[in-house]
Amino acid sequence: MVDHREEVVRKLARLRELGAEGELERRWEEGSEDEEDLYNAGCLSLPDGVLPEGEAPAERELRALYRLSDGPRFGMVALRRQGSTFRMQAVDVEGRPIHEGTRLVLGAAGDGVYILLDSGTGAVTVYDSLYFKYGQESGVRLECDSLFEFVDTAALGPRYRELWGPAESEWWAADPWWNYLVEIGFAHP
Known part of the structure; x- marks a missing residue:
């Protein structure tokens, strides 16, 4: 069984070791004149971790993530900083809740796409x-x-392709974060 926490610790350490934040910024600055490159700026952000507040046992993993990085961004996955999460109830097209109760909004994966x-x-x-x-x-x-x-x-692996639209659309093929994940071996084409 995969220990996802250990894998995240390992991957974050590897990204920091590689200087990935600076490398992706450099690539953006040297990139094409394409307007879509504006999206690519800052496609990786690994702020230092913080000592998280709160004691809710169900949010133990969230506190552990904040210790590693407070509000990181991985391509289109932008996680909120500690203390800036909020509650939301996801609904279907007819306004009926899709889950019981509300969820904590951790961040976004594009416009109108929430990580709950x-x-x-x-x-x-x-x-x-x-x-x-x-x-x-x-x-x-x-x-x-x-x-x-x-x-x-x-955020750091092969399921990144599932975040925005059907995988068969291949939107991710031009995504700089996806390409970097493949380049460093965190994902495979």
Whole structure:
């Protein structure tokens, strides 16, 4: 069984060792004149960790992540800084809740795409609030059993391709973060 927490610790250490933040910024500055390159600026941010507040046992993994990095960004995955999360209830097209209770919004994975933590179970759901606008049957893009599984497999791994639209659209092929994940061996094409 994979220890996702240990994998995240290892991957963050490797990114810092590689100077990945500076490298991706350098690539952006030397990149093409394409307007989409504006998105690429700052596609990786690894702020120092903090000593998190709160004692809710269900949010233990969130506190552990904040110790590693407070509000990191991995491509289109932008996690909120400690103390800036908020609660939200995801609904279907008819306004009915898709989960019981509310979820803690940890961050976003693009416009209108929220990363939600179930404070009871620790599960993470990536939810597109505008799914009906694009004719999709569900707003749930991705589900993971834990926060560290999400960071390990989606933010820093092969499931990154599942975050925005159908994988068969191959939007991710031009994404600088995806290409870097492949380059350093965290994901495979």
